[in-house]
Amino acid sequence: MAQAPEHRLDAADDERARARAAIIAQTMADIRAIEDQLGVTRQGVEAIRDRLLEMASHREAFALEDFPCPTEGPRGCLYRLSEDADHRFALYVNSSAGDVATPAHNHTTWAVVVGFEGKELNRFYRRAPQGGVEQIHEFLVENGTGVAMLPDDLHSIHIDSRALNFHCYGLALEQLPNREYYSESTSQWKVFPANADIREARVDLALC
Ligand SMILES: [Fe+2]
Numbered sequence: 001m002a003q004a005p006e007h008r009l010d011a012a013d014d015e016r017a018r019a020r021a022a023i024i025a026q027t028m029a030d031i032r033a034i035e036d037q038l039g040v041t042r043q044g045v046e047a048i049r050d051r052l053l054e055m056a057s058h059r060e061a062f063a064l065e066d067f068p069c070p071t072e073g074p075r076g077c078l079y080r081l082s083e084d085a086d087h088r089f090a091l092y093v094n095s096s097a098g099d100v101a102t103p104a105h106n107h108t109t110w111a112v113v114v115g116f117e118g119k120e121l122n123r124f125y126r127r128a129p130q131g132g133v134e135q136i137h138e139f140l141v142e143n144g145t146g147v148a149m150l151p152d153d154l155h156s157i158h159i160d161s162r163a164l165n166f167h168c169y170g171l172a173l174e175q176l177p178n179r180e181y182y183s184e185s186t187s188q189w190k191v192f193p194a195n196a197d198i199r200e201a202r203v204d205l206a207l208c
Helices: 005-038 042-056
Strands: 076-081 088-096 111-117 120-127 133-141 146-149 154-159 163-171 180-183 188-191 198-200
Touching: 005 042, 005 076, 005 088, 042 111, 042 146, 042 163, 111 133, 133 146, 154 198
Parallel strands: 076 198
Antiparallel strands: 076 088, 088 163, 111 146, 111 163, 120 133, 120 154, 180 188
């Protein structure tokens, strides 16, 4: 009866964290190279999306229990998986219990959303001549699909139930003070604040 399940669990968790860190490191190296080659262009961000889709196919490296939702307050949070020392190339897990609907917003840097678990509806907009936004299309992000945006592209996200997706940006969210969102209630463009709940989830391979 004298088992040590916690120890075996810890070892398995460590192994998964190491595997995840290696996959993420290779993915981000490739993404830096893609941006260097193709620039911040439609072709470039779509190539970044495709590279992240490949990363997300390593399902064994990303266990849902590694990225729990908040137990109180807002029903979603971000886990930071990677970010360069100069804050470029930031990768997050967006872990949500649902009940999420953002207003239309831009990013002022390129942005990619790739699905893993659950469904995240992305709606896309253009600025309307009268000052608001007009939806131009929508796309359901789920396992195996993703969307890619240039800095001025406008989208909103809508999550109804448990979802875990990857969000990647050319620059970390805390470094984007000029992101805008359109407030339907006041008919005004306002500054979109960074997510208040960004949790550190980077693993230093050198320390493993
Ligand atoms: Fe966004």
